Amino acid sequence: MKRTNYCGLFSERDVGKRTTACGWVETKRDMGGVIFIDLVDREGVLQIVFNPAYTSPEAFALAERVRNQSTLMVEGEMFLRDEETVNTKIDTGTVELRVTHAVLLSACGDLPFNPAEADDVREDLRLKYRYLDLRRKRLRDNIRFRHRVTSSIRRFMDDEGFIDVETPILTKSTPEGARDYLVPSRIHPGSFYALPQSPQLFKQLLMVSGFDRYYQIARCFRDEDLRADRQPEFTQLDLEMSFVEMEDVLTLLENLLRHVMLDVKGIRYADPFPRFTWAEAMDRYGSDKPDLRFDLPIVDITDLKAVSEFSVFSKVVEAGGVVRAITLPGQYDLTRSTINELTDFAISEGAGGMAWIAWRPSGEIYSILTKYIEEQNLLELLRRVGAEPGDFVLFSADKLDIVRRVTGALRLRLGDMLGLRDPDKFAFAIVTDFPMFEYNEEEDRYTAQHHPFTMPFEEDFDYLLTDPLRVRSQAYDFVLNGTELGSGSIRIHRSDIQTRVFQALGLSDQEIGERFGFIINAFKYGAPPHGGFAFGLDRLVMILAGEQSLRDVIAFPKIRDASCPMTDAPSTVDEVQLDELSICLADAIRPERDRAITKENKRRAELNIKRLAEESRLQISQKDEAGMQDSLLELISFADALHEVDTDGVEPTYSPSESHDVWLTERDDRALTAEDALANAPESRQQFFFVPPVVE
RNA sequence: GGCGCAGUAGUUCAGACGGUUAGAAUGCCAGCCUGUCAAGCUGGAGGUCGAGGGUUCGAGUCCCUUCUGCGUCGCCA
Numbered sequence: 001m002k003r004t005n006y007c008g009l010f011s012e013r014d015v016g017k018r019t020t021a022c023g024w025v026e027t028k029r030d031m032g033g034v035i036f037i038d039l040v041d042r043e044g045v046l047q048i049v050f051n052p053a054y055t056s057p058e059a060f061a062l063a064e065r066v067r068n069q070s071t072l073m074v075e076g077e078m079f080l081r082d083e084e085t086v087n088t089k090i091d092t093g094t095v096e097l098r099v100t101h102a103v104l105l106s107a108c109g110d111l112p113f114n115p116a117e118a119d120d121v122r123e124d125l126r127l128k129y130r131y132l133d134l135r136r137k138r139l140r141d142n143i144r145f146r147h148r149v150t151s152s153i154r155r156f157m158d159d160e161g162f163i164d165v166e167t168p169i170l171t172k173s174t175p176e177g178a179r180d181y182l183v184p185s186r187i188h189p190g191s192f193y194a195l196p197q198s199p200q201l202f203k204q205l206l207m208v209s210g211f212d213r214y215y216q217i218a219r220c221f222r223d224e225d226l227r228a229d230r231q232p233e234f235t236q237l238d239l240e241m242s243f244v245e246m247e248d249v250l251t252l253l254e255n256l257l258r259h260v261m262l263d264v265k266g267i268r269y270a271d272p273f274p275r276f277t278w279a280e281a282m283d284r285y286g287s288d289k290p291d292l293r294f295d296l297p298i299v300d301i302t303d304l305k306a307v308s309e310f311s312v313f314s315k316v317v318e319a320g321g322v323v324r325a326i327t328l329p330g331q332y333d334l335t336r337s338t339i340n341e342l343t344d345f346a347i348s349e350g351a352g353g354m355a356w357i358a359w360r361p362s363g364e365i366y367s368i369l370t371k372y373i374e375e376q377n378l379l380e381l382l383r384r385v386g387a388e389p390g391d392f393v394l395f396s397a398d399k400l401d402i403v404r405r406v407t408g409a410l411r412l413r414l415g416d417m418l419g420l421r422d423p424d425k426f427a428f429a430i431v432t433d434f435p436m437f438e439y440n441e442e443e444d445r446y447t448a449q450h451h452p453f454t455m456p457f458e459e460d461f462d463y464l465l466t467d468p469l470r471v472r473s474q475a476y477d478f479v480l481n482g483t484e485l486g487s488g489s490i491r492i493h494r495s496d497i498q499t500r501v502f503q504a505l506g507l508s509d510q511e512i513g514e515r516f517g518f519i520i521n522a523f524k525y526g527a528p529p530h531g532g533f534a535f536g537l538d539r540l541v542m543i544l545a546g547e548q549s550l551r552d553v554i555a556f557p558k559i560r561d562a563s564c565p566m567t568d569a570p571s572t573v574d575e576v577q578l579d580e581l582s583i584c585l586a587d588a589i590r591p592e593r594d595r596a597i598t599k600e601n602k603r604r605a606e607l608n609i610k611r612l613a614e615e616s617r618l619q620i621s622q623k624d625e626a627g628m629q630d631s632l633l634e635l636i637s638f639a640d641a642l643h644e645v646d647t648d649g650v651e652p653t654y655s656p657s658e659s660h661d662v663w664l665t666e667r668d669d670r671a672l673t674a675e676d677a678l679a680n681a682p683e684s685r686q687q688f689f690f691v692p693p694v695v696e
Numbered sequence: 697g698g699c700g701c702a703g704u705a706g707u708u709c710a711g712a713c714g715g716u717u718a719g720a721a722u723g724c725c726a727g728c729c730u731g732u733c734a735a736g737c738u739g740g741a742g743g744u745c746g747a748g749g750g751u752u753c754g755a756g757u758c759c760c761u762u763c764u765g766c767g768u769c770g771c772c773a
Contacts, residue, residue, distance in 0.1 A: 030735085030736095031732060051730070051731095067724095069721075082731080085733085110706070111707090112706065112707080114722085117707090117734080122765075123765075177772085179771090179773085197772095224771055224772040225772075228767070281761055448773050453773095560765075
């Protein structure tokens with residue numbers, strides 16, 4: 001079975017040639033005497049024509065009854081189309097294959113939905129039939145685009161001397177970070193592997209081993225709740241470099257992203273990627289992942305005279321808070337309801353309220369603030385925030401972290417409102433100097449903001465145990481369009497510093513030893529200074545492909561409850577498997593599992609032995625009835641179990657008897673002696689199987 | 697776990713104030729049709745209005761409970 005070419009790749013060069021094409025029936029146009037079929041494969045569409053003038057009667061009959069999404073192989077001659085029948089919408093629109101012979105390779109049954117026009121179909125249905133869903137051009141294009149991104153990355157990493165090394169999927173659970181996916185060990189009852197949240201420790205150990213430059217397109221697992229941009233298993237480009245400083249890693253990453261953007265999007269970036277320290281990003285954009293597709297900067301006005309004149313502001317300042325503003329150029333005429341919506345939104349983000357100024361083009365300042373603030377001070381304020389007549393200015397005053405959150409959220413909301421978040425624009429940003437720790441109120445301890453292997457700034461070493469919140473780390477993020485693409489850091493390569501960081505996180509010496517002993521140990525045998533990065537490949541592809549959900553760039557994604565509608569994973573397993581793993585389920589989830597048993601009980605009720613007995617003209621006692629019921633149920637469940645058995649690829653069995661079975665065409669020609677045949681008989685006499693008498 | 701949106705034919709959707717037999721498009725089945733390209737025309741089948749309860753003479757529509765999907769917050773070093 002050979003095709004001449006992909007459907008979508010035929011051209012006028014093939015005209016006049018004997019041609020074979022294979023593909024899926026996308027649409028059929030049956031004119032009665034002539035039938036057109038759009039045959040598609042991954043490369044595109046080809047029109048094939050059935051006409052009794054040149055098509056065999058069998059092939060024509062096939063074309064009449066074939067249904068959409070069936071697979072066909074057709075043979076015929078390629079013709080140039082008449083000028084008026086050319087279809088400019090498809091690449092092969094100037095030619096058509098006139099079919100002489102056709103084979104139905106596989107018929108398509110009733111479709112749950114038509115993949116040719118499935119863009120609006122319910123997502124859960126699409127995911128249940130993901131193989132059909134993936135026939136859609138849009139998804140196919142996404143998956144192929146993803147492949148282009150990964151190959152571009154691999155080419156770059158290769159050229160830069162990085163070595164692709166695989167790291168374990170079955171590994172050790174570590175207490176920091178996200179919830180682990182656990183895998184029970186059969187050989188070590190009660191012990192568990194964890195699936196890696198990232199190859200973090202292994203890549204650091206590869207640096208200790210001297211590989212110098214490592215990368216991997218690695219699957220990572222985190223057992224946390226899903227979002228449109230978050231899957232429980234996802235893919236990272238993971239890399240690590242030795243004998244480097246932060247600048248080296250940032251330069252490499254920037255070059256990588258430039259390379260990829262040019263490769264897959266044809267976009268060349270003239271300027272260096274904008275860089276901010278964490279504090280700058282938080283102050284100017286109210287976020288550690290600023291969306292730089294638009295400006296709308298946040299401006300601090302805490303020190304202005306105008307602020308001290310308005311008591312709502314001045315009280316905040318006296319309490320150590322800040323006052324900040326965002327200017328919307330040309331938006332002086334926002335409606336009252338829009339302003340109210342923005343105010344409600346600010347309040348929902350934690351603000352107490354939202355003051356604002358509409359500076360009319362006439363120069364009139366329209367605002368409640370004019371009642372409290374002298375005009376000259378108000379003008380100074382407007383100058384500070386860069387406003388001009390015709391602009392709208394809004395304010396947030398509160399504690400620093402609240403103002404950052406509120407202004408950051410407002411800025412994005414305003415960006416959406418004004419249509420500034422252009423999906424065709426790709427704005428990168430680099431954020432550095434993250435705080436080393438943050439305080440976790442729930443656990444009443446500090447946790448690492450990046451991860452505990454991040455090197456603090458040397459000048460902050462002394463605060464590690466005295467004032468952890470003051471410690472900055474040599475960590476950095478790459479941000480694209482307001483989404484965190486990934487993060488990295490220079491790592492700790494000295495065991496003494498690593499130990500102090502663990503102590504700052506509140507880990508006891510014993511915990512440190514048990515959980516991380518191997519890496520602290522490794523650093524005792526000569527470790528290079530090293531640093532690296534990991535970025536979310538799925539997210540990068542999603543943004544570049546212009547999709548809103550990771551599910552549209554992953555071939556077989558999970559849904560919101562982390563399950564897979566197609567395979568029904570995760571699923572319960574039988575007792576035998578659990579026993580082997582020394583696992584017993586909590587009482588609380590038993591009822592769920594006992595559904596199978598309920599089914600059994602239902603069957604018991606349906607099984608009317610008395611009636612069976614009457615129909616068989618048998619008289620049975622009550623005791624026999626119960627026994628019979630049990631035996632029958634046992635038989636039924638045995639049949640069920642047999643039904644479940646996967647017999648694909650199992651050797652057929654043979655009967656030694658001479659009798660013919662019309663269904664069983666295979667024959668076993670081995671000669672069988674009587675001894676062989678009776679080998680398992682409980683009792684045999686003179687080559688006969690002895691059967692004890694049943695009826696006296 | 698909280699909040700929001702959605703659930704009506706295989707699919708995508710409409711369904712006023714609660715009122716006859718719940719509609720459309722598409723798909724499916726049958727018939728017609730030799731140049732279509734989202735082919736067209738004629739006819740037909742197809743519904744537990746997510747499920748359960750309530751109010752009512754009467755519920756797709758109102759009320760309560762519940763299930764499912766999506767989004768969002770918590771969570772995600």
